[in-house]
Amino acid sequence: MSDYETFLLDGRPVRFERGQTILEAALAAGHYIPNLCHHPEFKPHGSCKLCTIKVNGRYGSACTVKAMPGQEVSSDTPELNGNRRVLLQMLFVEGSHFCPGCEKSGNCALQALAYDLEMLTPHYAHFYPSRPLDASHPDVLIDFNRCIMCELCVRASREVDGKNVFALAGRGVASHVVVNSPSGKLADTDFALTDKAAHICPVGAILPKRVGFAVPIGSRTYDVDAISTLAERRATEEA
Amino acid sequence: MSRLETAENPQKLKRIAIDPVTRVEGHGKVTLLLDDADRIHQVRLHIVEFRGFEIFIEGRPYWEVPVTVQRLCGICPVSHHLAAVKAMDLIAGYGPLPATAEKLRRLMHYGQIVQSHAVHFFHLASPDLLLGFDSEPTRRNIVGVAQDFPEIAKQGVLLRKFGQEVIRHTAGKRIHGTGAIPGGMNKALTPAEREEIRRDVDQMIEWSLGAVHMVASLHRTKPEFYNRFGEFDSSMMGMVGDDGALDFYHGGLRAQAADGSTIFDHVDYSTYEEVLQEEAKSWSYMKFPHIRALGAEKGWYKVGPLARVQVASRLSTPLADIERKKMMALGNGKPVMGTLFYHWARLIEALHACELIRDLLDDPDILGTDLMADKGDRRGEAVGVIEAPRGTLFHHYRVDENDQVTFCNLIVSTTNNNQAMNEAIRSVALQYLDGRKVSEGLLNHIEVAIRAYDPCLSCATHALGQMPLEVDLVDASGDLIHRARRNMGAPT
Numbered sequence: 001m002s003d004y005e006t007f008l009l010d011g012r013p014v015r016f017e018r019g020q021t022i023l024e025a026a027l028a029a030g031h032y033i034p035n036l037c038h039h040p041e042f043k044p045h046g047s048c049k050l051c052t053i054k055v056n057g058r059y060g061s062a063c064t065v066k067a068m069p070g071q072e073v074s075s076d077t078p079e080l081n082g083n084r085r086v087l088l089q090m091l092f093v094e095g096s097h098f099c100p101g102c103e104k105s106g107n108c109a110l111q112a113l114a115y116d117l118e119m120l121t122p123h124y125a126h127f128y129p130s131r132p133l134d135a136s137h138p139d140v141l142i143d144f145n146r147c148i149m150c151e152l153c154v155r156a157s158r159e160v161d162g163k164n165v166f167a168l169a170g171r172g173v174a175s176h177v178v179v180n181s182p183s184g185k186l187a188d189t190d191f192a193l194t195d196k197a198a199h200i201c202p203v204g205a206i207l208p209k210r211v212g213f214a215v216p217i218g219s220r221t222y223d224v225d226a227i228s229t230l231a232e233r234r235a236t237e238e239a
Numbered sequence: 240m241s242r243l244e245t246a247e248n249p250q251k252l253k254r255i256a257i258d259p260v261t262r263v264e265g266h267g268k269v270t271l272l273l274d275d276a277d278r279i280h281q282v283r284l285h286i287v288e289f290r291g292f293e294i295f296i297e298g299r300p301y302w303e304v305p306v307t308v309q310r311l312c313g314i315c316p317v318s319h320h321l322a323a324v325k326a327m328d329l330i331a332g333y334g335p336l337p338a339t340a341e342k343l344r345r346l347m348h349y350g351q352i353v354q355s356h357a358v359h360f361f362h363l364a365s366p367d368l369l370l371g372f373d374s375e376p377t378r379r380n381i382v383g384v385a386q387d388f389p390e391i392a393k394q395g396v397l398l399r400k401f402g403q404e405v406i407r408h409t410a411g412k413r414i415h416g417t418g419a420i421p422g423g424m425n426k427a428l429t430p431a432e433r434e435e436i437r438r439d440v441d442q443m444i445e446w447s448l449g450a451v452h453m454v455a456s457l458h459r460t461k462p463e464f465y466n467r468f469g470e471f472d473s474s475m476m477g478m479v480g481d482d483g484a485l486d487f488y489h490g491g492l493r494a495q496a497a498d499g500s501t502i503f504d505h506v507d508y509s510t511y512e513e514v515l516q517e518e519a520k521s522w523s524y525m526k527f528p529h530i531r532a533l534g535a536e537k538g539w540y541k542v543g544p545l546a547r548v549q550v551a552s553r554l555s556t557p558l559a560d561i562e563r564k565k566m567m568a569l570g571n572g573k574p575v576m577g578t579l580f581y582h583w584a585r586l587i588e589a590l591h592a593c594e595l596i597r598d599l600l601d602d603p604d605i606l607g608t609d610l611m612a613d614k615g616d617r618r619g620e621a622v623g624v625i626e627a628p629r630g631t632l633f634h635h636y637r638v639d640e641n642d643q644v645t646f647c648n649l650i651v652s653t654t655n656n657n658q659a660m661n662e663a664i665r666s667v668a669l670q671y672l673d674g675r676k677v678s679e680g681l682l683n684h685i686e687v688a689i690r691a692y693d694p695c696l697s698c699a700t701h702a703l704g705q706m707p708l709e710v711d712l713v714d715a716s717g718d719l720i721h722r723a724r725r726n727m728g729a730p731t
């Protein structure tokens with residue numbers, strides 16, 4: 001018996017292996033579904049809701065819903081993309097995502113998604129948070145004004161680095177990522193530049209120091225291809 | 240300083256305001272106080288907004304600053320980019336830049352000079368000069384120029400575009416690029432990019448030379464008017480290389496008195512606070528710098544094209560140097576001081592920058608790939624200075640051991656020219672308005688004088704769009720004079 005079965009994504013059959021989520025199967029097959037808190041090396045988190053799809057007419061998160069034979073999944077529809085734009089707009093106004101002055105520009109998943117989904121304005125009133133920078137660590141800088149709370153750093157530090165440097169604190173709109181040390185400063189943890197968590201932030205919140213704008217415009221991750229095109233091309237190359 | 244700065248009995252006088260001054264970058268306002276016989280008693284150029292960029296930059300990591308500081312102003316972002324990066328080269332501990340990196344930065348900077356000067360002359364100033372100061376106001380704009388002088392308008396557009404392309408190839412984008420990074424440049428110039436710019440440069444030199452000749456011939460039509468309009472004696476300052484030639488990118492500071500004698504020369508700009516002092520006045524948010532040795536009354540000075548072309552001993556490119564000599568000959572051995580000479584000098588500089596661009600493109604170093612300097616010890620404090628299109632631009636930073644900026648002081652070109660612009664409009668007010676019924680055409684004479692300086696009032700007030708800011712203005716003893724808040728009070 002073959003290991004492969006299929007579901008329909010926007011009318012096209014997608015093959016999957018048992019146990020894969022819809023997002024994993026779609027990405028592996030070269031079909032992009034927008035996502036932010038997903039990372040192939042970590043367990044699904046299901047918090048950003050960018051990957052929201054419709055499975056047999058009902059909303060679900062592509063990163064958590066398992067693929068099943070015969071599912072009819074829609075993703076690239078005006079309605080779902082409209083919802084995604086709203087989510088992005090809310091993320092943009094909740095933090096300080098001032099792309100022209102941010103060294104992550106061109107390498108930032110949030111910015112790349114906003115371009116790809118044609119988010120033209122922030123639409124909502126800016127919150128303008130002013131969270132102090134944590135520059136205490138010799139090699140890594142944190143600007144939580146740009147954090148989108150994907151918790152990838154929390155997960156990477158706990159699961160890969162075995163350190164638990166980051167945690168989520170507060171509830172609801174007040175929830176935010178904190179550094180797990182008595183002073184709350186990164187310098188007072190055993191965090192290191194070589195940690196997985198130092199290189200996993202999809203936006204410009206956790207940054208290796210003194211790199212800045214070393215990569216010229218034109219050579220950055222999303223300069224040439226949109227985030228969706230890039231994901232699709234990677235899948236083809238891996239296949 | 241002119242007696243027209245402050246009237247003796249302002250309550251008895253009538254007030255005229257030009258608000259906003261048009262065809263300048265940013266928002267400025269002029270007020271005139273006149274008595275019943277229309278005699279002028281007070282003239283002031285006010286900067287009515289204050290947006291404190293320096294406060295915003297505090298706390299940010301130093302390597303980010305050369306990019307973020309460009310947001311001061313969309314008019315000459317490259318100037319801020321380069322002044323900041325020159326300071327951050329030192330803060331980060333880098334030694335002298337490899338030849339290629341410095342030449343690429345120069346190329347970017349000269350592109351900015353051409354771009355900015357073209358915009359100023361063709362878009363903002365030429366309507367007055369070509370159509371007349373008191374021509375029909377609804378036609379006194381670039382559209383009017385394009386109708387009457389289509390060839391000139393076209394050259395202006397293409398010169399500007401040429402400058403923008405030079406910037407794009409060196410900085411990655413036409414505005415707000417990232418090319419210069421502490422220690423060097425992030426991108427080499429490819430042979431194809433070099434060819435693309437090189438192809439057009441001879442045409443640009445020809446057109447900018449033509450523009451210089453056009454201003455010279457305008458001058459010949461009414462020499463007395465051009466010589467005397469907004470004429471007043473002042474000191475002047477600019478940056479020169481070791482050989483005394485004008486250097487837009489790097490050198491020492493030179494200041495000269497109105498008679499051409501030297502006040503200081505080859506001053507290391509990192510010691511600018513020893514030679515210059517900034518003073519605040521209650522009626523303007525823009526500070527008034529002056530030369531310390533001469534004091535606040537006499538020590539103010541001009542910067543920008545007219546100042547630096549004349550304080551320099553020469554220009555290093557042949558065509559521009561000839562034109563400089565022709566203009567200066569009109570001073571009979573003394574510097575020329577008429578406000579309208581700014582336009583002439585500005586176009587000589589555009590020509591000079593085009594020639595410099597050609598020379599750089601013909602230099603094999605420009606295609607080099609050695610882009611980063613060697614790194615040594617970090618520093619806590621540094622100053623970066625360049626000659627921006629509008630004049631000398633100072634960026635001064637302190638950075639702590641965590642790499643965060645703790646102090647930032649900027650003296651932008653327009654601030655350096657603050658007193659000079661005030662003197663210029665007072666001089667014009669006395670020449671043309673005193674005792675006469677005020678008309679739109681006469682008031683435009685005041686604006687013409689301001690425009691000649693190409694003031695960038697948005698960057699002089701450190702504008703930053705709608706960024707949230709809380710700004711404290713403190714006096715010399717540290718007492719709070721004024722607190723401005725905007726878009727504050729959001730959740731943290």
Ligand code: SF4
Binds near residue numbers: 200201
């Ligand atoms: S700091 Fe970065 S990785 Fe961590 S939660 Fe925020 S956005 Fe995600």
Ligand code: FES
Binds near residue numbers: 037047061
């Ligand atoms: S990627 Fe699925 S919820 Fe974030």
